[in-house]
Amino acid sequence: MDAKTKKYLIIGGVATVVVALAGFGVHKFVKNRKNRTTSGKQKEREEQKLIGKKVHYGSEGYVNVRSSAKVDNENWTTMDFSHNLLTQAESNPVGTILERLKGEDGYYWYRIKLTKPVGGKTEGYVREDAVVVQY
Numbered sequence: 001m002d003a004k005t006k007k008y009l010i011i012g013g014v015a016t017v018v019v020a021l022a023g024f025g026v027h028k029f030v031k032n033r034k035n036r037t038t039s040g041k042q043k044e045r046e047e048q049k050l051i052g053k054k055v056h057y058g059s060e061g062y063v064n065v066r067s068s069a070k071v072d073n074e075n076w077t078t079m080d081f082s083h084n085l086l087t088q089a090e091s092n093p094v095g096t097i098l099e100r101l102k103g104e105d106g107y108y109w110y111r112i113k114l115t116k117p118v119g120g121k122t123e124g125y126v127r128e129d130a131v132v133v134q135y
Contacts, residue, residue, distance in 0.1 A: 035131065047100050050117065054093035055112055055131040062090045063131055065124035069103035087118040093134065103127075 057063035065086045066072070072084040089095075095112030102110045108128040114121070 016024065040089060050097050050100055050110070050133060053097050054134040055095055055097060055110060056092040056134060057089060057094055057128060058130055058132055060130070062088045063094055063126050065089050065094065065112075065118065065126055067121070067124060069109035069111070069125045070105050071127075086121055086124050089114075089116075090118065095124070097133070098123065100128070 055063075064071075066087070067084045067086050070084065093115055095114045097110045099111040099114055101109055101111065103125075109125045110128060110131065111123060111125055114124055118124070
C-alpha cells in the first residue's frame with residue numbers, strides 16, 4: 001500500500017470517529033432536553049394531585065402552622081413575638097392543601113386551609129417534611 005492510500009485511510013477513519021462522536025453528542029443533548037421537559041410536566045401533574053388532599057402532622061405529634069412559607073424565629077430571644085408562628089396544630093387532619101410552593105429557605109411548603117381556624121385565620125403554611133399527606 002502506498003503512502004497516499006494510507007494517508008486517505010487514516011483521514012477517513014478519523015473523520016468517521018469524529019462524525020460518530022458528534023452524532024452521539026447531539027443524541028444525548030436531545031434526549032436530555034426531552035427528559036427535562038417531561039420531568040417538569042410530570043412534576044406539575046404530581047403537584048396538581050396534591051391539591052385538595054388532607055395533611056396530618058408527622059411523628060412529632062404536632063406541626064407548626066405559619067403565616068408565611070418560612071421559619072421566622074429570630075425574634076424569640078429578644079422577647080419580640082412578631083414571628084410567623086400561628087399555632088402548633090395537635091389535631092388531625094391539620095388542613096387541606098391549596099398549593100405547593102418552594103419557600104425562600106429552599107424547602108417546599110404547603111399552603112393549607114386549616115381544619116380549625118386560628119385567631120380568625122383560615123389558612124396557613126406547613127413545611128412539606130413536617131406533615132404526612134393522606135391520599
